Structure formats: C-alpha cells, structure tokens
Amino acid sequence: MRAFCMTNRGLVFDKNYPVPDIGTDEALVRVLLAGVCSTDLEISKGYFGFRGVLGHEFVGVVERADSPEWLGKRIVSSINFVQDRDADFYRLGREHHPRRKVLGILGHDGAMADYVRVPLANLLEVPESVSDRAAVFAEPLAAALRIRQQIIIDPDKPAAVVGPGRLGLMIGLVLRQAGGQVTIFGRSEASLQLPAELGFATCLVDSYVGQHFDVVVDATGNPSGLETAIRLTRPTGALILKSTYTGCANIDLTPLVVNEIQVIGSRCGPFAPALRCMADQQIELERMIDAVYELEKAEDAFQHASQPGVRKVLLRIGESASGPGTK
Numbered sequence: 001m002r003a004f005c006m007t008n009r010g011l012v013f014d015k016n017y018p019v020p021d022i023g024t025d026e027a028l029v030r031v032l033l034a035g036v037c038s039t040d041l042e043i044s045k046g047y048f049g050f051r052g053v054l055g056h057e058f059v060g061v062v063e064r065a066d067s068p069e070w071l072g073k074r075i076v077s078s079i080n081f082v083q084d085r086d087a088d089f090y091r092l093g094r095e096h097h098p099r100r101k102v103l104g105i106l107g108h109d110g111a112m113a114d115y116v117r118v119p120l121a122n123l124l125e126v127p128e129s130v131s132d133r134a135a136v137f138a139e140p141l142a143a144a145l146r147i148r149q150q151i152i153i154d155p156d157k158p159a160a161v162v163g164p165g166r167l168g169l170m171i172g173l174v175l176r177q178a179g180g181q182v183t184i185f186g187r188s189e190a191s192l193q194l195p196a197e198l199g200f201a202t203c204l205v206d207s208y209v210g211q212h213f214d215v216v217v218d219a220t221g222n223p224s225g226l227e228t229a230i231r232l233t234r235p236t237g238a239l240i241l242k243s244t245y246t247g248c249a250n251i252d253l254t255p256l257v258v259n260e261i262q263v264i265g266s267r268c269g270p271f272a273p274a275l276r277c278m279a280d281q282q283i284e285l286e287r288m289i290d291a292v293y294e295l296e297k298a299e300d301a302f303q304h305a306s307q308p309g310v311r312k313v314l315l316r317i318g319e320s321a322s323g324p325g326t327k
C-alpha cells in the first residue's frame with residue numbers, strides 16, 4: 001500500500017509499505033481523508049522520535065474486522081491505544097494510561113496510508129450528516145472540547161485564546177458555545193481575518209493594553225505565545241496550555257506564582273461529543289481547510305501546512321462510497 005512515513009532519513013513516501021495485519025480486537029480501516037496537524041510537523045522535526053506511518057487525524061471505512069457490525073461503517077478513531085488493563089487503567093481512565101500507544105505519534109503506525117489498523121474499542125461511527133471533510137476534524141475538536149471537561153466556563157467572565165490557528169479557532173468556538181465571551185489574539189491582521197468573520201473579538205498581541213482575562217488558552221505552539229498568555233491572565237485566573245514544543249521554553253514563571261495563576265495542561269479530548277457537535281453543525285469546521293493534496297504529494301502538503309497562517313491541509317487518500325454523509 002501507499003504510506004507517508006517518518007524514517008531515519010526523514011519524510012519518505014513509500015509505494016510498497018505492507019498492509020497491516022489485524023488481531024481479533026482490531027479493524028483494518030481504508031482511509032479516505034487524513035489531516036496534517038502541527039503534531040505531524042513537529043514529528044517530522046524529531047519530536048517523540050517517532051518512526052513509522054504518520055497521521056492521527058482521519059476518517060475511513062472499516063474494511064476488515066472480526067466484528068461484522070463494523071464492516072462498511074464510516075468511522076473515526078480516538079488515538080490513544082491501551083496496552084494492558086492494570087489498576088491505572090481504571091484509576092486514570094483509558095485516555096491517560098501511562099503505557100499507551102498513540103496512533104501515528106507513539107509506537108503505532110498512523111493513517112497517512114491506504115490502510116490503518118486500529119483497536120475496535122477506539123472506533124466511533126460518523127453520523128450520516130457529517131461530511132468526510134468535517135469528520136477529519138474529530139481529533140482536534142475533541143482536544144478543544146477537553147477544556148470544557150477541565151474547567152467551568154463562566155459566561156460572565158472574559159476568555160482569551162492566544163493563537164488564531166486551527167486549534168485556537170476551534171477552542172474559541174467551543175468556549176463560545178459554552179457561553180464564553182471570547183477574544184482571539186494573533187500576531188498579524190491576516191491571521192485574525194477568519195476569527196473576525198466567525199464573529200470573535202480579535203486583537204493583535206503586540207498592541208494590546210486592555211483588560212486581563214479570567215481564562216486564557218495558549219494554542220500558539222511557541223514559547224512566545226506562552227509568555228503572552230501569562231501576561232494576559234488575570235491574577236487568580238486560569239491558564240490552559242495546549243501547546244507542545246520541539247525544544248524547551250525559557251520563560252519567567254514568577255508571574256504565575258505572584259498572581260496565583262492556575263495552570264492546566266490539556267491534551268486529548270472526548271470524541272463522541274465532538275461528533276455530536278458536528279452532527280448538530282454547531283461548529284463551522286470546513287472553512288478552516290486551506291488545501292487538499294493527494295497522498296503522493298504529502299511532502300508538499302507538509303510544506304504548505306507549515307506556512308504561517310495556514311489552518312488545515314488535508315490528504316485525499318481513498319474514494320468514499322456514495323451516500324449522504326460522504327460528500
């Protein structure tokens with residue numbers, strides 16, 4: 001099969017990658033669309049030392065599984081795979097199990113290939129009303145929804161998202177859905193155009209001298225964004241960290257102590273509510289798609305996705321069957 005891989009030689013498009021074998025608790029999924037995410041870009045620079053097929057954001061159709069009820073279903077998959085079900089599994093929950101594998105990120109081949117192998121336990125059927133192009137956002141939308149599991153959004157108090165990229169915008173939409181008054185911060189006028197069109201208050205990071213915010217989310221992916229986020233957080237407010245970096249952030253943490261800021265790390269979130277949000281069409285996702293590339297052009301897609309201001313680049317991998325949900 002075709003696969004786009006991270007190897008010791010860097011990124012490689014492989015025409016003859018072996019189709020994965022599946023176990024009894026797994027499904028072989030034919031991939032339709034995959035998303036290029038900033039995590040993929042970070043992996044291509046060496047983050048996690050991952051080697052294998054990239055890609056954890058995808059939608060596909062179950063082609064083979066021992067459980068016949070899944071055959072032919074259009075699915076997405078949550079990305080954390082549990083290895084063994086010891087006490088921590090129950091104490092921490094599956095998604096946070098320390099001995100996990102993560103699709104296309106840690107120890108398990110990803111979805112930028114004709115086929116991907118995923119545990120049946122991780123599958124979620126995509127509602128008919130959700131298009132392939134929206135369904136591919138399930139993982140990042142779930143990550144945005146995670147914040148609402150971690151913190152109560154008070155509609156009376158202002159919230160800010162630093163970073164107007166794809167994740168930042170989705171976080172803004174999710175906070176607004178909870179009633180939050182959301183301002184989106186960016187470094188250029190161009191980056192704030194879509195947030196403004198979506199009805200957000202917007203501000204340039206460098207020129208801002210206004211109020212502080214009760215809830216601030218750093219979704220910039222760079223240490224200077226974290227610095228800005230700390231500066232914008234009101235004393236005793238909450239600072240939510242969504243960024244992961246290749247290197248280390250060299251940042252003055254004293255304001256966190258002096259201002260008694262509550263710092264919350266936030267990673268993966270719940271897929272089922274994400275799919276429900278999409279089915280209700282509460283969140284405008286497809287406007288974030290900048291380009292769609294064929295799998296053979298994955299390297300160009302990565303180039304494109306790493307340009308400033310680009311929100312979402314997709315890889316078209318397979319043809320979907322006809323049907324209302326497969327446009």
Ligand SMILES: [Zn+2]
Pocket residue numbers: 037038039056057139140
């Ligand atoms: Zn991602």
